[in-house]
Amino acid sequence: MKKALALLLAMIMVIGMLAGCGTTGGGEAEGTTSDTFTMAYNGVVTLNSVMTQASNDHNVLYLLQAQLVRYYDGQVEKDAAESYEMSEDATVWTFHLRDGLVWSNGEALTAADYAYGVKCLLDPGMGSPQASSWTMIKNAEKFMNGEVAWEEVGVKVIDEKTIEFTLEQPLTSFDQTVACKHIYPLNQAFVESVGVNNLGSSIDTIMYSGGYTMTEWVLESSITLQKNPSYWDAENQFQVETIKLLEVEDPNTEVAMFENGEVDAIEEMASQYYDHLADYRYDNAGGGFMFLWMNTHGYSEGADKVMGNVNFRKALSYAIDRDATCLAVDSATKAANNPIDPNFPGINGGKFVDEYPIETYPTNGDVAKAQEYLTKAMEELGYADVSEIPALTIVTWDTAIQKTLGEALTDQWKQNLGVDVQLEQYVIGTAIGKFYEQTYDIFLITWETDVKPTDLLQAMTSTGEANPGIWANAEFDQLVADAIAEVDPAKQAELTQKAAQVMIDDAGIIPLHLNGTVHAKKEYVDGFVIGVSDGFQFSKLVVNK
């Protein structure tokens, strides 16, 4: 037995030696040139632009199709449209296409292709899951329900190069909607020849109009894209000849490939590697917020009084050091003190939150102020000591990260204010059920920011879909309604700003942090842009290897 043990030890030592004698220089894989960009990505389910319901698919479609307008680095950029304008009452939007647009097979790309693209999304016979995103178009909903013919819908081809959208309601940000929700062109004859269900299921069942064409696709494995020389701006955009997208499911393998130079970038790396690849981080925060939902009616015994008190709610908010919490819990997130996503463009070329700032709590908290608010609240409610405040509950779903976040919050409330809040976690289905039943004092969950600042605010109003009735503020409701109805951009922005200010001041639904993802890219990759919600925005990508 001793001998066996000795042999075993020897074997382990040999393996150890093999592992130890690593090469000293060069980590570059062979065969890659600066013409190729390789990225480990999350995979696609389908490249059928009609049937897709995943943002991963839109990431790749960004590279394959010329959209009317698209997002680039947070701004709406003209793509196939050379110009566009809205009517004075903001109900009619007209897009003018560029000259000489072609599909990769040489056929002309016309306004009819874009109109057909929209028709496919709405056609009840095609069953697109995206149909409900386009109900702002006139008669779209009726067409979806089979009540009117397509001719009645507010999508008109004026001539080969002009397409006009008529909307149900005035909408000054329809260009953002188009960029965010995506309108891809579809060639009717082609779609009918392959069948709408087979569209985008292989490299032969797609027509390409964008910066790249697809030359190889193995589902759940890899995609190879080649530069499309017939793209309207092939000379200046999408300069990288070949893009390889590899689906690597195992996070460890992914990082090993990155370090070995087999991939140049990783889409959404696993959180355990944030520190390991700190030098290569590409952070993307936005697209949604984590909120504290204050049930102003309270749920725990005797909680209705405290939860209904605005100073008490403010005390809870001010007592949190959001910067430190984000850093400790999930460094991909970013502390937030404004319910408007900082990625939203303003109306003067900057960001909305910079152009229309609000007065709010500091992201690193203010304990003195928090205690001040608490004292005020206790005076108003007639409590002599903190211990008289009833114990409260905070509810969230049952992941490890939510646990850490919940505990970080309850600890700070205990330490800074002496207020007891109990963390309760449930499986996601049950947790959502509780959210709508309002069986909690505070709820912790995220909400997406959608297309424009007012989308999220609208969801938070007393009748909004994100507010099950836990908080109501008539002034806020009115401001949001006015902002949505307003046609003048400057007035609309002001109203939005005021609404955000009221929301923060009344501390009903309180922003905690912006959600975030972390990608990794090598230092020799320039122009690497991935959108907050979706889109591999690689039009200016350069690989200096």
Add this chain to the structure above:
Amino acid sequence: MKKYILKRFFISLITIWLIATCCFFLLRTLPGNPFATQQLLSPEMQERMMEYYGLNGPLSEQYLTFMKNLLHGDFGSSLKYTGQSVNGIIASTFPVSAQLGLQAYLISFPIGILFGIIAARNRGRTIDYSLVAFSVLGVSVPVFVLASLLQYIFAIKLQILPVALWSSMKHTILPTITLAIGSIASKTRLMRTLMLEVITEDYVKTAKAKGLPAWKIVWNHQIRNAIIPMIPSLGMEIVSILMGSFVVEQIYSVPGIGAYFVNSVRSLDYTMTLGLTVFLAIFVVTANFIIDLIYGLVDPRIRVTK
């Protein structure tokens, strides 16, 4: 013999039908629907999608359609991967898994048997102990640890093999070895035990007394007798190895069939799960059928007693 084959064949068919039926109804008892998992869709939209895919009619009707298609060898189309038929996905992923499995099998079968024989022939010596130690390690070290270790040594430190992916022969080496090691280990153990059983048999003693050379005794008398009990397990192993190893395929990013199994259940892709399960069932049942036949050929006693 004819009667034996017919009986086996009939049982095989019933088995496949039972599996398909149970699977069909069990899957539908899972909570949720395939369109509620990915992104939030309004209940109205979900209803519309269910209708589009013919999933909201009576279950019995859907079952009949499924069975009719199944008889024509059509597993239907995936609910998750729009435009992809389950047959198409099997056709593109199964060969990959099968190649990986076969390579691992071709390595592990001779080496495992050889190791087992060597260990048994040298019972109690160092070489026996080290082979036993190897097989214990090989069986007990989880595949993902082994895979990461091999990746670390050969891809990151030595840089002689790629970390992952599946595009050239070179890419297949590490996954093949990873998959083979566990299989070698278990075969070594089994073969060693079986060999030790026959080594003390009377006919071996007789052969020795006759003065036969050692290799002839091993070849003609020991191995041939020892290997019979291995046959059924080999059949099952071929099946499991061909259907791919989810873990190995995931770690090395091999575009095999394994990932679809797990992911389709997770995303409630009914047709995909059902198609893959029935495909696997047909495979297992056929393999068993053939093994039964071979078994009957190799050992006449089995045929007679049945």
